[in-house]
Amino acid sequence: MRSFLYISANPKKEEASNSLRVGRALMEAVRKLNPQAQIAEIDVYREPIPLIDGHFLQARSRLAAGADVSELPAEEQEIVRNVFRFTDQFIAADTYVFAYPLWNFGIPPLLKAYVDTIKVARKTFRYTPEGPIPLLSGKKAVLxxxxxxxxxxxxxxxxxHGSRYLSAVLSFIGVDWIRTIRMEGMDQDKSRADARRNEALAEAERIAGLLVADGSPYEDSVAESRHFSELGH
Structure with a gap:
C-alpha cells in the first residue's frame, strides 16, 4: 500500500489558488482510484514549521561529533526533535505531492523552511569521502x-528557482521519479484561464493514475515536465 504526503504552500484559501485546487484534485483522484491509500497532509502556512536557527546548528554540530539527541541540552533536544518529526514523516512516505506558487523567482519562504527539515545529513543523505550519497530510493514526487x-x-x-530547486533537492536525497505540472503565464492571457486550468486538472488526474499503478512500469515518456498556465497564481 503506497503512502502519500501532500505538502501545500499557499496562504490563500484553496478555492482562491489554482495550484492548491489542482493539488487537491490530484489527491482526490488518488483516493478515488485507491481508497486504501494512506494520505497525510502538511499545510506549511498552518503547521508550525521550525526554522533553522543558531540552537539547531549548535545541536547539529554536537550530533555530527557523535552525541545522541538525549545528551543535548534540553532546549536543543526540543528543537532537534521538532525538526526530525517532519524529517521522519517525510522518510516514511512513498510519494510526495507539492503544490505552491512561484514567488519572486522562488518558492514560498515557509516551503523553504520545510525543505530544510527534509534535507538532513545522516537521515536523507550522508557524506562520504567520495561525496554525498542519497539515502532515499524508490520514492516519487509531483510538483x-x-x-x-x-x-x-x-x-x-x-x-x-522553484521547480528547478525542488527537483534538485529531491534528486539529491534519492527521489528519481519527479513529474511537474507547471502552470504559468496566465496573468498574460486571462482569456484562456479556464481552458488551461482544465488541462492542468486533466494532467493531475492522469498522473494520479500513474502513482497508484503499483507494479506497473511508469511511462518514461512523461519524464519531460508538462507545461500549463494558470490564472491567479
Whole structure:
C-alpha cells in the first residue's frame, strides 16, 4: 500500500489558488482510484514549521561529533526533535505531492523552511569521502507550480528557482521519479484561464493514475515536465 504526503504552500484559501485546487484534485483522484491509500497532509502556512536557527546548528554540530539527541541540552533536544518529526514523516512516505506558487523567482519562504527539515545529513543523505550519497530510493514526487509569467522558456527561464530547486533537492536525497505540472503565464492571457486550468486538472488526474499503478512500469515518456498556465497564481 503506497503512502502519500501532500505538502501545500499557499496562504490563500484553496478555492482562491489554482495550484492548491489542482493539488487537491490530484489527491482526490488518488483516493478515488485507491481508497486504501494512506494520505497525510502538511499545510506549511498552518503547521508550525521550525526554522533553522543558531540552537539547531549548535545541536547539529554536537550530533555530527557523535552525541545522541538525549545528551543535548534540553532546549536543543526540543528543537532537534521538532525538526526530525517532519524529517521522519517525510522518510516514511512513498510519494510526495507539492503544490505552491512561484514567488519572486522562488518558492514560498515557509516551503523553504520545510525543505530544510527534509534535507538532513545522516537521515536523507550522508557524506562520504567520495561525496554525498542519497539515502532515499524508490520514492516519487509531483510538483504543482503556478506563476503569473512564463519561466519554462524565454527571457525569464534563468530566473526560475522553484521547480528547478525542488527537483534538485529531491534528486539529491534519492527521489528519481519527479513529474511537474507547471502552470504559468496566465496573468498574460486571462482569456484562456479556464481552458488551461482544465488541462492542468486533466494532467493531475492522469498522473494520479500513474502513482497508484503499483507494479506497473511508469511511462518514461512523461519524464519531460508538462507545461500549463494558470490564472491567479
Amino acid at each position: 504543482i507550480q503556478s506563476s503569473g509569467d512564463v519561466y519554462s522558456e524565454g527571457p525569464l527561464k534563468e530566473f526560475e
